[in-house]
Amino acid sequence: MMKTRAVKFDVEKVLDDKIIGTGYNTTVNSYLPNDEQDAWVAKCIEVDNIDKLLQIMEEIVLSFSCDHENFNSIKGYCVIPTDKTNFKVYLKLQLMRENISSLCNKKQGVPEQEIVKILHSLISGLEYLHRKGIAHQNLKPTNIFVSNNGDTKLADISSEGYADRRDRLNAQGDTSEIIYLPPEVLDDSLDQKELDLYKADIWSLGRCLLDLLLCSYEGDVLKEQEGQNEAIKKGFFLDVQKVYSSDLSSLLQDMLSSEPNQRRSAHEIKHIIETKLFAKNEPKSFENEKKYKSQSNDLNVNETEKKPWNLGE
Numbered sequence: 001m002m003k004t005r006a007v008k009f010d011v012e013k014v015l016d017d018k019i020i021g022t023g024y025n026t027t028v029n030s031y032l033p034n035d036e037q038d039a040w041v042a043k044c045i046e047v048d049n050i051d052k053l054l055q056i057m058e059e060i061v062l063s064f065s066c067d068h069e070n071f072n073s074i075k076g077y078c079v080i081p082t083d084k085t086n087f088k089v090y091l092k093l094q095l096m097r098e099n100i101s102s103l104c105n106k107k108q109g110v111p112e113q114e115i116v117k118i119l120h121s122l123i124s125g126l127e128y129l130h131r132k133g134i135a136h137q138n139l140k141p142t143n144i145f146v147s148n149n150g151d152t153k154l155a156d157i158s159s160e161g162y163a164d165r166r167d168r169l170n171a172q173g174d175t176s177e178i179i180y181l182p183p184e185v186l187d188d189s190l191d192q193k194e195l196d197l198y199k200a201d202i203w204s205l206g207r208c209l210l211d212l213l214l215c216s217y218e219g220d221v222l223k224e225q226e227g228q229n230e231a232i233k234k235g236f237f238l239d240v241q242k243v244y245s246s247d248l249s250s251l252l253q254d255m256l257s258s259e260p261n262q263r264r265s266a267h268e269i270k271h272i273i274e275t276k277l278f279a280k281n282e283p284k285s286f287e288n289e290k291k292y293k294s295q296s297n298d299l300n301v302n303e304t305e306k307k308p309w310n311l312g313e
């Protein structure tokens with residue numbers, strides 16, 4: 001298969017287009033190039049030092065190397081210096097229909113069959129990254145998208161290490177993002193170099209999934225942001241189980257285990273979904289299983305043998 005190449009893109013053409021979102025030091029514009037049919041976004045990242053620029057360049061290189069239907073990889077970039085140490089980095093990405101926080105906000109509840117389908121897509125994307133030796137390190141609802149044709153995709157591998165993000169979010173008092181950081185990251189007595197970055201991703205993905213399950217949840221256990229990890233630890237799942245199957249609840253419980261080595265790997269979770277949850281919810285998806293398996297085999301990399309890149313260091 002032809003690999004997508006890293007391309008510079010002409011950012012001048014997009015600057016006047018519509019702003020569709022903003023993040024920490026970022027502005028996201030949608031645009032439609034004259035010569036192309038697909039709509040894109042140009043994400044502008046403001047960078048105020050060279051080290052940060054190098055981190056972002058690493059992120060770009062890693063993202064370029066990815067080619068999977070459940071990962072929205074960077075398709076182009078452009079760096080504009082604004083003075084000696086300040087830059088604007090523009091990233092070209094496929095325009096997505098919505099991020100999954102808007103599914104959570106619909107509040108009608110997401111049926112189990114839909115949750116299982118979404119989880120299978122996301123864990124396939126994550127398994128792909130982990131097999132390539134890439135830990136995502138920034139899984140949160142605004143980095144998980146639904147495309148225009150309904151595919152669910154991960155996006156935005158982090159170029160900021162966990163410890164730096166935790167300290168920044170704490171300084172900003174931003175609890176809305178802290179809740180997606182796994183407990184071992186929040187425990188500042190732990191040596192962050194010892195973190196299992198793959199298992200950290202599993203927890204964060206489980207936490208995003210919990211948001212989807214909670215759309216229809218009537219209780220108040222997790223309504224308050226403070227102490228959410230405590231509520232998760234204390235068996236909140238017993239309540240989730242009333243609405244969703246015990247297989248799905250226990251898979252989620254496993255992903256959200258406070259002990260990283262008790263969490264299953266992305267590969268194992270994908271297998272459980274395909275053998276247990278699809279069997280119950282969507283038998284036809286076994287056809288996809290074959291397709292995904294052949295993609296994973298192509299990579300020919302043993303997940304357990306590869307240490308993840310740690311972009312934040």
Ligand SMILES: Nc1ncnc2c1ncn2[C@@H]1O[C@H](COP(=O)(O)OP(=O)(O)O)[C@@H](O)[C@H]1O
Nearest residue numbers: 021022023024026028041093094095096099142
């Ligand atoms: N490719 C995209 N298509 C549609 N919306 C996007 C895309 N990339 C980012 N966004 C939206 O723009 C906003 C800012 O995104 P971003 O700069 O990545 O910051 P963050 O992920 O921290 O929110 C988010 O709401 C995100 O969902």
Ligand SMILES: [Mg+2]
Nearest residue numbers: 023142143156
């Ligand atoms: Mg993002």
